[in-house]
């Protein structure tokens with residue numbers, strides 16, 4: 033018997049788990065880790081099923097190579113040779129990479145994903161970010177200077193939380209890393225605080241709130257503009273942060289009055305005015321908006337308005353407001369001011385953001401002939417055939433590729449099109465550190481989980497990605513992937529010793545390199561990052577890899593602290609409240625003022641026991657209320673004469689779906705969860721609970737223009753009885 037302490041990698045809440053293993057490495061029990069200072073023993077049904085997932089018999093154990101429809105297990109050496117052969121047929125500009133969501137939850141994704149993207153030799157870098165949070169990066173980049181400088185609600189101290197388009201009772205939170213989010217919301221109410229939820233559905237989170245407001249999907253930017261307008265018009269503006277552009281913002285929202293906004297968003301004007309007054313009057317307040325507001329037509333405008341309101345109510349960067357975490361691996365501040373559109377996609381001319389192109393245009397890039405046509409694709413931890421808008425079209429496009437390689441533990445709707453599949457090892461065979469998610473944590477915190485089980489000669493996911501990067505850069509399948517680590521370490525250490533402000537100034541990089549610890553390239557790089565980071569041993573603090581290893585249950589690094597102006601990386605050194613790119617986009621918002629809403633619009637849905645497309649093969653997590661049904665208001669269902677099945681049509685496609693009438697959804701809105709539609713018979717349990725893919729209906733031709741983000745909420749649909 034053995035006990036392993038590990039961070040759960042399944043969602044953004046980073047809960048600590050205590051896992052019991054028998055002598056053969058089988059998981060016998062998973063509990064919440066009561067000694068974790070952040071999650072304090074919290075666990076959800078997904079975390080509790082981690083053992084089942086990790087030992088799923090349908091998980092791939094060896095690399096697969098495809099010939100026609102036949103799959104063959106091969107050795108790692110043979111698999112990498114096949115990748116080298118395949119990629120060599122398509123030179124750099126014709127290659128693309130798609131990095132899926134779990135890259136935010138693996139060390140490999142954080143440490144080697146960027147190296148792989150750089151090694152491609154092409155600008156065809158795509159990720160799940162443009163089906164998710166890219167609007168937040170763009171607005172934060174333009175306002176604060178760095179797309180990763182994201183203000184998170186100070187959940188544990190706020191007196192008032194206005195939450196839009198998030199359902200943390202199902203999702204456990206996003207861009208707000210907070211284990212036991214539900215408990216933190218209950219604590220907010222218990223200390224006399226107020227929670228207001230804005231959502232077209234009365235979700236479990238909405239039921240917990242003091243107030244729930246229905247909103248027409250896709251129109252949050254109107255509601256938020258109406259609030260900002262009221263703050264200016266009623267003399268409620270308090271600005272404590274160093275800002276530029278306050279007058280421009282006032283002028284920009286002058287014609288977006290509560291009355292005008294109410295007509296589009298459906299929240300009554302007097303309620304919009306009251307929300308503004310409540311936000312201004314609360315001792316501290318935070319506005320927090322997530323996926324429902326990001327994956328929408330005015331995604332970036334909504335994210336911008338969120339931080340405008342936080343700033344002009346005096347809540348930016350103060351305890352109880354929204355704050356900037358200080359993660360243990362924080363690197364030096366970026367030097368160049370942030371901008372988007374440094375290049376554009378070949379076919380649709382969509383602007384780059386964060387060095388990426390929108391996944392909504394990946395199929396265009398594969399299907400459209402000409403110079404730069406994508407003919408080879410690498411996917412890592414992604415299932416875009418189910419997760420991208422108009423997934424079926426993307427699936428057809430993948431069939432036409434000259435070569436595709438996928439790093440994924442499953443044969444699924446996307447990886448079935450690959451020529452080679454490289455499976456990462458089990459979760460318990462991998463080390464874990466949350467490089468990405470701890471940037472957004474509501475407390476400063478660090479925790480490293482070393483591998484709990486040995487790899488016995490198989491490559492770690494870090495080694496798989498490093499080797500792919502080495503192959504893509506033309507160094508051949510036999511070159512040493514550790515070279516990548518040494519190159520990156522050398523760059524970090526050289527920059528540190530050259531920095532006059534660093535305690536390491538003038539030291540010898542080789543001597544520093546020699547003092548780093550770790551049993552893998554990934555561990556050594558983690559050691560370097562935390563030593564150089566704000567709590568690091570090389571920075572007057574105590575943190576290092578050995579120190580992390582001495583605290584397997586995690587280390588509390590204290591509550592969030594004010595970080596302005598130092599955290600800003602804008603050219604002006606100020607919070608840019610009125611970036612011109614964003615103000616220009618208000619033209620679209622104003623143009624929508626008189627617009628008539630479609631009869632029905634579609635939105636998404638998440639369920640606690642699901643996770644995007646890939647937990648449907650774990651028996652205890654499927655079935656029950658976690659089902660792929662079309663939620664519709666009973667009045668709408670009756671008016672349309674719907675029986676058990678409805679046919680839903682959109683500009684992109686058509687689906688027949690089981691109907692679930694419920695009062696919890698507002699009239700004129702229907703909801704389907706994403707990640708279903710498991711065809712191909714690759715996964716036993718998932719195949720028995722296949723469902724349909726909502727992304728048959730979502731339209732890849734519509735994006736949020738500033739971020740290129742896909743639009744999943746507010747999709748116009750027509751509904752008839754099936």
Ligand SMILES: Nc1nc2c(c(=O)[nH]1)N[C@H]1C(S)=C(S)[C@@H](COP(=O)(O)OP(=O)(O)OC[C@H]3O[C@@H](n4cnc5c(=O)[nH]c(N)nc54)[C@H](O)[C@@H]3O)O[C@H]1N2
Pocket residue numbers: 043044133164196197198199200202203204205206230231232233235247248249250251252322323324325328635636637638639640641642643644745746
């Ligand atoms: N159990 C579970 N947890 C997950 C995931 C999962 O699939 N399952 N996925 C993970 C991922 S990748 C992410 S990004 C996060 C997302 O985490 P959240 O942002 O909390 O996502 P959802 O639970 O989908 O909640 C979005 C809410 O927005 C509402 N909504 C839809 N359209 C609109 C709109 O136009 N305006 C407003 N105001 N609301 C709208 C929906 O009804 C829904 O209740 O969750 C993560 N956690």
Ligand SMILES: Nc1nc2c(c(=O)[nH]1)N[C@H]1C(S)=C(S)[C@@H](COP(=O)(O)OP(=O)(O)OC[C@H]3O[C@@H](n4cnc5c(=O)[nH]c(N)nc54)[C@H](O)[C@@H]3O)O[C@H]1N2
Pocket residue numbers: 131132133134138160163164165323327412413414415416418419420439440441442444456493636637643644645646705706707726727730744
């Ligand atoms: N209609 C609609 N569509 C949506 C959304 C929505 O709300 N509505 N949400 C969007 C959001 S927020 C997101 S983040 C995207 C997600 O989009 P994707 O990232 O493309 O899809 P996932 O379903 O998360 O697929 C994850 C893949 O990673 C694999 N995997 C799991 N763990 C690992 C690992 O450790 N290593 C490797 N290499 N692979 C692993 C799984 O087997 C699976 O194939 O979907 C988006 N799509």
Ligand code: SF4
Pocket residue numbers: 040041042043044045046047074075076077078079080204211212
């Ligand atoms: S809330 Fe998220 S991190 Fe915590 S146990 Fe559940 S899936 Fe894992």
Ligand SMILES: [Mo]
Pocket residue numbers: 133164
């Ligand atoms: Mo996501």
